[in-house]
Amino acid sequence: MQAVLKYPKIAVIRPQGCLNAANALEFERDLTTALAQDNMSILVVDLAAVESLDSAGLMALVSALKLAGSLGKSFRLCSVSPAIKIIFEMTQLDRVFEIWKSEAELAQRIL
Template identity: 40%
Template sequence: MQTLLIRPRKTQLETTAILQPQGSLTNNSVTWFIHQVNAAVMSEKHFSVVIDMNQVDSIDSAGLMAIVNAMKLAQRANKRFCLCSVPRSVSMILELTQLDGVLEIFESISELDSIFEIAA
């Protein structure tokens, strides 16, 4: 099951979409995630898209590709795209694939709140 939260920025003119996938981002479960993240990126309501990975316990090549493709889509749409709260097991995969150097990754939602000025 995936969750989509929309948090207004302090300006109230722009919003940040925060997606919170749960469980695994694998070939068997990634379709819904792809649909939701693409919709969030393409929405004119969202200035930035954050994937809160806190409850993701595993990821495979399909999940990695979904994240990379979402990042590229966000770049083309001139939107900020980042990950936060990445568990160690997923972080190791991002490091091995060298995606940790390509993706913008934050330690926590709290860190994002201060950087993105997301209203609580």
């Protein structure tokens, strides 16, 4: 479903296709596992290959954001397509998540 790449202290998860009720629990489990790693301080979710996102997918992201905060880690989104960005704007979650245009732009700021 997704690839996980690692930079020093940064994990990048790249989900693909649909993030919906059918796979939201698995996706949330992957996010939780990545956040639980002691050697990681920033989790980036690259949404470039995500075609659709429903409320279950959004809740997985919100849960991971809350967990990251409780663990003192950063949680960021990048490469959000215009169609997916509308969902964040309509739910006003664009004000909650740190969203970057691309992974390259984010990497320049972090590294």
